[in-house]
């Protein structure tokens with residue numbers, strides 16, 4: 001299948017008084033029509049900036065996309081002018097932002113926020129827009145939509161606000177939705193409601209979804225493929241099953257081993273990743289995970305490993321990926 | 333009677349903390365100047381539990397169910413509206429602030445947010461030595477500095493970090509400082525209020541291991557508040573599940589996870605995602621309908637009534653009592 005989104009060697013940098021922050025540093029990934037791809041990694045590794053770059057919404061003036069290509073339906077978004085980009089944003093590619101409270105306008109009714117998006121992208125009458133808004137709220141499971149449309153964001157709970165964000169994202173029937181930590185602020189039972197809803201809707205409408213999260217559990221249930229980021233780079237990429245059964249990067253392996261799992265017997269002691277997350281201002285030469293890595297060899301501190309294909313579309317940026325693979329097979 | 337289930341769980345001598353019929357209501361004001369009390373948020377409503385010496389009691393439940401308020405009432409940081417809090421055989425809720433002061437040393441807290449809970453204008457050394465100086469534990473400056481060095485080492489930080497400011501440290505390092513500060517007065521009991529929620533996944537296991545090591549080394553007793561049920565299972569001996577200000581289930585760790593009784597506990601456990609697609613594909617999930625009701629106007633009968641998958645009409649009428657369904661396993665549900 002032809003790819004819907006192909007990101008090639010994307011570089012998004014921030015120029016600050018303390019130096020250049022390479023928030024996204026040579027990232028490549030694709031999203032195929034209708035599939036769910038996860039982007040996983042810890043705080044500050046560049047997940048949000050990877051998605052904002054696709055929307056061309058990187059905060060200016062400190063931030064800028066300094067290299068790479070973003071092909072959407074084969075067209076490089078980085079060459080479009082602002083007017084062309086505005087037509088794509090919200091209509092063909094929609095984004096659900098990290099903080100649902102700050103991305104809804106507090107002084108506009110929920111109804112107005114939905115109809116605004118509709119009217120911006122479609123020639124549609126006021127009545128028609130109102131009717132669509134009601135349909136959308138119903139679709140995302142908000143009871144009594146007609147009354148709810150005239151309410152304000154503060155009258156909605158966190159879970160309901162996130163539903164509204166999903167309704168707005170789907171309003172113009174996009175082919176790609178970028179969801180940045182869509183459930184992080186929510187309780188587990190509400191999180192389950194929202195994720196099941198997103199999965200049903202993406203299946204129903206054939207929408208491709210890129211879901212950004214640091215929760216490996218969420219990914220396991222909902223993603224077809226997973227990209228793991230560390231310090232501005234994708235360091236492992238594979239199908240969800242592969243990533244969990246056969247992790248080929250020490251960081252991924254460390255993450256999977258460090259979290260306690262409800263389905264397994266309780267371990268006496270957790271197995272943490274030692275050391276601290278990297279400082280993007282001051283990355284080491286060589287592999288940026290090297291200072292915390294248990295599988296370190298001399299080459300790791302001299303030369304940064306590139307993402308390379310191991311087998312069946314499983315890619316890893318680690319010099320010792322093959323030996324690691326044998327070790328995990330043996331130990332499991 | 334709330335007393336019964338505490339005393340059956342533990343013998344008096346091994347009990348360090350006991351909470352009986354704890355209530356904490358917050359007033360809700362209305363009117364333009366907020367002058368009229370319109371109602372009460374029943375943040376904690378008839379909560380009872382006991383914690384044995386050296387034990388970790390996990391406290392779980394969704395946002396707003398009253399976990400933090402319970403912890404604060406136990407420590408008397410918030411004064412309870414009603415109920416008793418016993419610590420080491422002394423009842424705290426009726427004590428004056430002056431009577432409480434010598435006891436405060438023995439009970440400490442580690443907060444959720446390592447970013448806002450440390451004073452940004454103080455160095456790490458000043459932050460840790462503050463309680464030592466206030467309680468006049470050290471005789472002189474040199475002794476105090478030695479104690480700070482020792483505490484930093486205990487939590488796995490380099491003593492040279494004493495000169496740094498909080499913003500110069502990572503989240504995990506700051507949380508270690510929070511733990512060092514709590515340990516400064518050699519407490520017996522620590523309330524850990526979501527101590528790892530704000531940390532990166534890769535750092536969470538470090539802090540959990542640290543808390544466990546310290547417990548073993550100093551014989552600490554923990555009330556561990558969290559919403560991540562996999563972490564709570566790892567660290568707790570017994571677990572209390574709260575919903576909307578009420579305890580709905582109490583059981584030993586293994587019993588609770590292997591044999592949850594209350595429908596809310598079941599839903600909560602099934603909602604925890606497991607990091608393995610092969611397992612997730614086969615897993616049944618109980619997706620609850622509806623939103624968490626507000627504790628301002630809790631439902632008349634069972635607090636879980638409106639979202640409960642097995643509710644019957646009777647559930648909406650009376651408040652179910654917390655009863656011992658199996659030995660050491662308590663649940664508040666009439667359908668069990």
Ligand SMILES: Nc1ncnc2c1ncn2[C@@H]1O[C@H](COP(=O)(O)OP(=O)(O)OP(=O)(O)O)[C@@H](O)[C@H]1O
Pocket residue numbers: 014015016021023041042043044045046047048049050059062063098214280
């Ligand atoms: N306006 C800015 N100026 C300077 N640096 C920035 C700015 N915005 C982001 N950064 C840096 O860019 C890096 C990537 O940020 P990004 O928001 O993409 O992280 P993230 O992976 O989404 O993290 P989180 O999980 O915390 O949301 C971070 O290290 C951040 O400090």
Ligand SMILES: Nc1ncnc2c1ncn2[C@@H]1O[C@H](COP(=O)(O)OP(=O)(O)OP(=O)(O)O)[C@@H](O)[C@H]1O
Pocket residue numbers: 358359373374375393394395396397398399400401402559627
């Ligand atoms: N000082 C206060 N004044 C008024 N209401 C309060 C106050 N503190 C807490 N509440 C209310 O009491 C209820 C319980 O709050 P609490 O902070 O104990 O919940 P929690 O279980 O710790 O939630 P979270 O998981 O979000 O930390 C909530 O409805 C909250 O809004």
Ligand SMILES: [Mg+2]
Pocket residue numbers: 047048049098180
């Ligand atoms: Mg982000």
Ligand SMILES: [Mg+2]
Pocket residue numbers: 399400401
């Ligand atoms: Mg709390």
